[in-house]
Amino acid sequence: MTQKLKLTKPTKKMTEEVVTELVGEHAMPIVDFLKGKTKISEFIIAEELELEINETRNVLYKLLEHNIVSFLRKKDRIKGWYICYWDFNEHMVPQLHKKLHQQKLDKMEERLVNETSATFFMCGNACSRMDFDKSMEFEFKCPECGNLMHQQDNSRTVEFLKDRIKELKKLVS
Ligand SMILES: [Zn+2]
Secondary structure: OOHHHHOOOOOHHHHHHHHHHHOOHHHHHHHHHHOOOOOEEHHHHHHHOOOOHHHHHHHHHHHHHOOOEEEEEEEOOOOOOEEEEEEEOHHHHHHHHHHHHHHHHHHHHHHHHHHHHOOEEEEOOOOOEEEHHHHHHOOOEOOOOOOEEEEOOOHHHHHHHHHHHHHHHHHHO
16 A cells, blocks of 8 residues: 555545444444544543443444554553553555445445346335336236235336436545
């Protein structure tokens, strides 16, 4: 990885999006606390944020799974036990952000293929929706309520997906 890439600073909104989607909103205070600091003891984090140490560690490990934070384990010379010192990997955020949008884009594209390659039938009471072959099996009668199923006009869904794909493509390019 080049030095130039590492210097890309994520916006606050970008960080929030990544942390919230990958770990959860509850992880934001820890990320905010670590921001701009280096090698912070997990006990300090817990104390400053008034969290239980186990709760703090659980969140940190979740963040670690996604490389949002990293740690250094050192033996405390006085107490004799190991303490983890944590860093927020701010430079990872833009990459993770891009990855998140790429995954969404893949899903949307898959859905679009699905929507445009099949004809869907839907019950008038909206209890079931299925493709042509499946509806044939049920003789075009809803398996839930027995109502006749009608071919669904999915052009709005297709339009929605196309728009969303266009937006996401801008974000990942
Ligand atoms: Zn029905």
